[in-house]
Amino acid sequence: xxxxxxxxxxxxxxxxxxxxxxxxxxxxxxxxxxxxxxxxxxxxxxxxxxxxxxxxxxxxxxxxxxxxxxxxxxxxxxxxxxxxxxxxxxxxxxxxxxxxxxxxxxxxxxxxxxxxxxxxxxxxxxxxxxxxxxxxxxxxxxxxxxxxxxxxxxxxxxxxxxxxxxxxxxxxxxxxxxxxxxxxxxxxxxxxxxxxxxxxxxxxxxxxxxxx
Numbered sequence: 001x002x003x004x005x006x007x008x009x010x011x012x013x014x015x016x017x018x019x020x021x022x023x024x025x026x027x028x029x030x031x032x033x034x035x036x037x038x039x040x041x042x043x044x045x046x047x048x049x050x051x052x053x054x055x056x057x058x059x060x061x062x063x064x065x066x067x068x069x070x071x072x073x074x075x076x077x078x079x080x081x082x083x084x085x086x087x088x089x090x091x092x093x094x095x096x097x098x099x100x101x102x103x104x105x106x107x108x109x110x111x112x113x114x115x116x117x118x119x120x121x122x123x124x125x126x127x128x129x130x131x132x133x134x135x136x137x138x139x140x141x142x143x144x145x146x147x148x149x150x151x152x153x154x155x156x157x158x159x160x161x162x163x164x165x166x167x168x169x170x171x172x173x174x175x176x177x178x179x180x181x182x183x184x185x186x187x188x189x190x191x192x193x194x195x196x197x198x199x200x201x202x203x204x205x206x207x208x209x210x211x212x
Contacts, residue, residue, distance in 0.1 A: 023060030024086040025069070030058040032076045032083075046075040093121075101134055112141035118200075127207050137162070137189065137197040145188035151205030153183040160197025165190040173199070 033043050040058075044051045048071070056062045057072075064072070073080040101116030114136040121130070137160065145165040155164070157177045164171045167185040171177075172193070181187060183203065 020060060021084075022063050025064065025083050026058045026060040028083050028086045029054075029072055029076070032078060033058075036076065043072075043075060047071045113137060113144070114141075129205055129207050131203045133201040133203070135199055135201050137192055137195065139195055141189075141192065143188075143190055143192065145190040146186050147183070147188045148186050149183050149203070151183050151203050153181055153187070153204075154200075154202045155179040156200040156202075158198045158200060160192070161194035162189040162197050162199075163191035163193060164188070 029043075033040070038046075040051050040054055043049075044054045047054070047068075049057075049068070053062075057064050057068070069083055070080055073083055096119050101118045104115050104117050116134040116136075118132040118134055155173065155178065157173045157175050159175060161172065161174045164173050164179060164187070166179070166181045166187040170190060171179055173179060189197075
């Protein structure tokens, strides 16, 4: 296998962000003003705000209106969204204890495939939805190589052996094997070689597909 360099530095630490929105906006306004070598009086004159009001905004004492933020952004010659760039949004995280994954119905349920959802995060800033499942096949499970859906899917076999079809190709999967594929092509277990069979399935797709 050809080694490739990582495109992201997993050890990079971003600038510390503020968890209070008013304080984050105030710091950004003050920093942008100082970078442009404007005094508080200069910016107040350009925006029509009083020096006292501007001071309260920069110190995060008050919550400025959207109109006031728009005026400040114009005076500072930056996009409105840049005034929010120092704010630390809440990042989703979910811990599911062993055996507590929620059993749900998916397309394969009718074929006797048991799905346990291992976690779920709704709207997020990454724009990507991730659905992790623990899938169990037993003697009552049907062979069903016709799944087809949006996104990318990864399988990691934990137990048992299956002959898995993706498109026109078959793969014999055993514990420790991984299969990563475009889920838009027909796929699924064509032959169950050893039971019980359990594998981790992780499906990813753009958030806009779920919202549409």
